[in-house]
Amino acid sequence: MRADELTRGCQCRSGISAFEAEAIIERLERFQVRDVGSRRWMAQHEMTERLNIQAHMNVHHQNEEFVTEALTTFEKLPLLIRDLLVIETWKGKVYPLVLRELATDSVTLYFTLYHEATIVNLLEIVLFSRSACLSAGDALLDLVDYCARKVAKVTAWEAPSDPQALSGKRILEMSDEELMRDKFDEMEFAICIGAIGIMRYLSEHAAELDLSVVTRMLNTHDMISASVYLIERAPWFERTDKNKFRRYEDGAWRDIPRDELPRLGKVEAQAWLTVYNLCLEPKCRESYEYTTQNQDIILRLKSFITEIMVDQLPVLVHLQRYLEELTILQPPEPKHRPNRSILVELVPEILDEITKDIDWDEVAEYQKTTVFRQTEEDKREMARRLAATYDLSEYSELLDPPKCGKCGKDASQRCSRCKTEWYCSRACQVKAWKTHKGACDMVVGYTAL
Structure with a gap:
C-alpha cells in the first residue's frame, strides 16, 4: 500500500481505526532536509496529523490508546523524534533562504512549518506513557537537547505589542512575507x-531512563535551573492593560478576570x-551536580510557593520541604566531587547525522526550483488534501466554542463564504464585513483553485 493510498484510506471518515493507525505507523519513513515539502513528505505530514488528532480523541474519550501502542510496538518514536529535528533544522537553515520567493504560496508554506507543531503535539500525548518513552531509546538524548533549546527560547520570549489574532484589515496591510513571519x-x-x-513527561520517567539521558537533563542543560528561570519569567502570562490579564492555555491566549489570577495555569x-x-526523584538527586550557584537559583523558588499553590498542586509541599533542606546543604567543592569520568556517556547523534556535510544554499535552490514549484493542478490537489486532513467538524468536542x-x-x-469566521448575529456580521472582506476573499480564492 502506497503512502497516498494510506492517506486516502485514513481520510474516508472522521477518525482512523487501530488497524489503519498500525498500517500508517508501520510505513512511516525517514526523510532528509531536502525532502521537506515534497509530495511524499507532505503525504506523511497528513498521516502524522491524522495520528495526532486520533491520539487526542482517544485520550478525550478515554478509549484504548492504540496510536501510542502502535508507535511503541513498531519502535517508531526514534523516527518521530528524527522527523522533528529535520523540520526544526529546515526552519532554521533553509526557510530563511526560501521565504521571500515562496511567501506568495503562503498556505503550502504554512502547513510545512506546522509540521513541527504537529509532532510536538503528538509527542506530548505519547510520552505520557512510560513504555512509549522508554521505547525511544538513545533518541531521547536528542529530544532533551531539543526541549532545552525551546525552553531557553521561550524563557527569553518577547511578546508582540498586540498578540491578539490578526484583524482582517491588518492582514490586508501586511505583505506576504510579513504575514508569514x-x-x-x-x-x-x-x-x-x-x-x-x-x-515534564521526560522528568516524570527519569527513574527508568538511561543515566546518560538523566545526566544530559540535569548537568549538561541543568533543566532544574532552566525551569526556575522559566517560572520567574512566566512567558505564558501577560498583563495587557491596567486591569486586564491573559494566560496562554490550550494553544491560545485567554483573558482571565482578576479573581482568577491565583489559579495555577496548565503550562505553569x-x-x-x-x-x-x-x-x-532519588536517581536525579544522586546525579545532579550541586554548586553554590545552582543552589542559590533553586532556592529562589521558595518565595513562589504559597498555600494557594499547594492547595492546587499538593506535591509542592514535598518540594517546599526539599527547599528547606537545601537551605542548609553545603555543596561540595569541585575537588571533592565524585569523579564521573569513568562513566561512558552517550551523546546525541541524530542532529549531527541530519546536518552533516549539507550545503544549505544548494538545498534552498533545489527546493525553490523543484519541491515548491507547483502547477495549478498541484495546488488544487494540495488544497483538496489539506481540506480533508484538517476538516475538524467531527471533532467539535475537542474545540473551544x-x-x-x-x-x-x-x-x-x-x-x-470562507467558513473561517464566526458571528453571534447578522448585525455583527454586517458591521465586520468591511474588515473581513479582504481575508474572506483570500481564503475563498485559494480554496477555489
Whole structure:
C-alpha cells in the first residue's frame, strides 16, 4: 500500500481505526532536509496529523490508546523524534533562504512549518506513557537537547505589542512575507510551550531512563535551573492593560478576570512538575551536580510557593520541604566531587547525522526550483488534501466554542463564504464585513483553485 493510498484510506471518515493507525505507523519513513515539502513528505505530514488528532480523541474519550501502542510496538518514536529535528533544522537553515520567493504560496508554506507543531503535539500525548518513552531509546538524548533549546527560547520570549489574532484589515496591510513571519512567531511560541510539556513527561520517567539521558537533563542543560528561570519569567502570562490579564492555555491566549489570577495555569503547572520530578526523584538527586550557584537559583523558588499553590498542586509541599533542606546543604567543592569520568556517556547523534556535510544554499535552490514549484493542478490537489486532513467538524468536542469576530461573544453563525469566521448575529456580521472582506476573499480564492 502506497503512502497516498494510506492517506486516502485514513481520510474516508472522521477518525482512523487501530488497524489503519498500525498500517500508517508501520510505513512511516525517514526523510532528509531536502525532502521537506515534497509530495511524499507532505503525504506523511497528513498521516502524522491524522495520528495526532486520533491520539487526542482517544485520550478525550478515554478509549484504548492504540496510536501510542502502535508507535511503541513498531519502535517508531526514534523516527518521530528524527522527523522533528529535520523540520526544526529546515526552519532554521533553509526557510530563511526560501521565504521571500515562496511567501506568495503562503498556505503550502504554512502547513510545512506546522509540521513541527504537529509532532510536538503528538509527542506530548505519547510520552505520557512510560513504555512509549522508554521505547525511544538513545533518541531521547536528542529530544532533551531539543526541549532545552525551546525552553531557553521561550524563557527569553518577547511578546508582540498586540498578540491578539490578526484583524482582517491588518492582514490586508501586511505583505506576504510579513504575514508569514508573524505566523511563524505565533507557531514557534506554541511549539516552545509544547516542549515544556514534553520535558515534564521526560522528568516524570527519569527513574527508568538511561543515566546518560538523566545526566544530559540535569548537568549538561541543568533543566532544574532552566525551569526556575522559566517560572520567574512566566512567558505564558501577560498583563495587557491596567486591569486586564491573559494566560496562554490550550494553544491560545485567554483573558482571565482578576479573581482568577491565583489559579495555577496548565503550562505553569508543567514547569513546576518538572522541577518537582528532577529535584525529588532519588536517581536525579544522586546525579545532579550541586554548586553554590545552582543552589542559590533553586532556592529562589521558595518565595513562589504559597498555600494557594499547594492547595492546587499538593506535591509542592514535598518540594517546599526539599527547599528547606537545601537551605542548609553545603555543596561540595569541585575537588571533592565524585569523579564521573569513568562513566561512558552517550551523546546525541541524530542532529549531527541530519546536518552533516549539507550545503544549505544548494538545498534552498533545489527546493525553490523543484519541491515548491507547483502547477495549478498541484495546488488544487494540495488544497483538496489539506481540506480533508484538517476538516475538524467531527471533532467539535475537542474545540473551544467559537467566538464572534466582531464583539467576542459566543457565536453560532459562520461566514458562508470562507467558513473561517464566526458571528453571534447578522448585525455583527454586517458591521465586520468591511474588515473581513479582504481575508474572506483570500481564503475563498485559494480554496477555489
